[in-house]
Amino acid sequence: MSPKTLYDKIWDAHLAHEAEDGTCLLYIDRHLVHEVTSPQAFEGLRMAGRKVHAPDKTIAVPDHNVPTTEGRDDPSQMTEDSRIQVAALDKNAKDFGVHYYPVSDVRQGIVHIVGPEQGWTLPGMTVVCGDSHTATHGAFGALAHGIGTSEVEHVLATQTLIQKKSKNMKVEITGKLAPGVTAKDITLAVIGKTGTAGGTGHVIEYCGEAIQSLSMEGRMTVCNMAIEGGARAGLIAPDETTFEYVKGRPHAPKGAQWEAAMDWWKTLYTDEGAHFDKVVTIRGEDIAPVVTWGTSPEDVLPITEVVPDPSSFTGGKVEAAKRSIEYMGLTPGQKLSDIAIDTVFIGSCTNGRIEDLRAAAAIVKGKKIKEGMRAMVVPGSGLVRAQAEEEGLADIFKDAGFEWRLAGCSMCLAMNPDQLSEGERCASTSNRNFEGRQGYKGRTHLVSPGMAAAAAITGKLTDVREMM
């Protein structure tokens, strides 16, 4: 047998049908659903008189729209249209009999944090969700990607997805990371190198010592942003770190089934000599804490650098950089570490897990946020929040002047009341710095949790290494 990549193996194990022209039906093991991209899909099912094919493999949770302030069960906290979307999910989950974590459930949170936390996401699975950051689940060695609403309807009705196989791409991060450098810096550095279209048409497998040394939380951060690099999905081969994380989770296999699962999971790696269509290698030692300066995640530089000159780019990027810098209110040549920040957002499916909160709390401990700064921590799930409270992290944040919120997407995409105002500048641990992403004319700098915490204290973008 010819050597296979991890992607090849998972693909082959889920191929339900292949037509002569190569169009495939890929079987889907887990379908995650949230309130924003699903109403039209459920409506489509209703109109066609169809059922959900596998409700036991379908998990729904409201996250994008929900307020993250106390007392959020009070409907007056939501706008009319948000309320309608959440109510539609409540009803659809009930009518179609899928697993559901309503806002009142402590397990509610961002769909990509809830899935792994509850053991729904397991190695070797296919996982889809009507959300591009589904790539997160690739950290488990699961083939996971975002789909559109028509595809959500397709998966609901058939438990399959019409797919063509992507190409294989390898991103290897060798060696060790320097102190202060995190998974977020890795994933941003990769996008900085390959561009936002560098992975288009590919599934990326991340490997190398620096990746293997990451915790599951860190691996999820890396895979989360595979989509920002244009890839269909990101993958990391499962290993002891993975199995350790999965074991004992509510929906993970137990007893004899665990053993059987482990037998298969241990075969999930790329064979020696398997072919990759594209290979990118970065030395872990070369990665510095980074920030974005523009309005595309590829606009990334080490914190020690300056805002670039648009003329240093080529092609359409010259115009794009000019537009970005103007939008961001910056001047070419300005030191990144001189950029003053109004707001700090720590949260999202990129960096809203317990380890992220620990990293931020370690910087904040015993200090106060800069006067006039708006700073908030939004845990990725109710369980992350509870754990952070137990570990005393919540008090560290609160004492420093941070708002301590309930779980949800919050200011990652600002569909709920958490938004930037015009011109407001934010250091954010989320994944997108697009124009208007965090609020109309809001300005976003993507950073790691430690860097976000440092910015909250000093009031400007700051090299976290100076505060460690």
Added chain:
Amino acid sequence: MEKFDKLTGIAAPMPLVNIDTDMIIPKVFLKTIKREGLGVNLFDEMRYDRQGNEIEDFVLNKPAYRDAQIIVAGDNFGCGSSREHAPWALLDFGIRCVISTSFADIFYNNCFKNGILPIVLPQEDVDKLMDDAERGANAVVTVDLEAQEITGPDGGKVTFDIDPFRKHCLLNGLDDIGLTLEKSASIEAFEEKAAQARPWV
């Protein structure tokens, strides 16, 4: 889904690279539970000022392009989120075809589910069509899916590639779910096999 066979219309030039889905339809408009009605908010933040007045020099506000049915765009069009509201908004505005050197994966897929034809062309062809599009209402472009051919205002022709299955579905306005359900037997057979091999799933 509406069929797509041949389209003759005005092409609007949008040379910006990395036009993302947040630009195409900002998230404030995702709170609908319907597919229709998003056209007025297409490119909302580029098209209107904060008071809701049209911004004159935005391409789709110019008289020549108000009825555009085609967009010629810079690289990596549709990057960002998976929101199908992006193609819904394009369609609702009247755009049936987008031409670029490259598209983001999910957006590209979503177009086909909604009767929109995304066409990938080499840079020089996109440049040529971008020039044509700059000429406004006098520059009518014809896209013939059956022949896989674009005819510019001067009669110049450019051919394009497209996946045969997708072409077939677009030409006939076929709904994917119906097609897949015809293969229920294969799906059930797979499920039985998988239940044995991976019972924990």
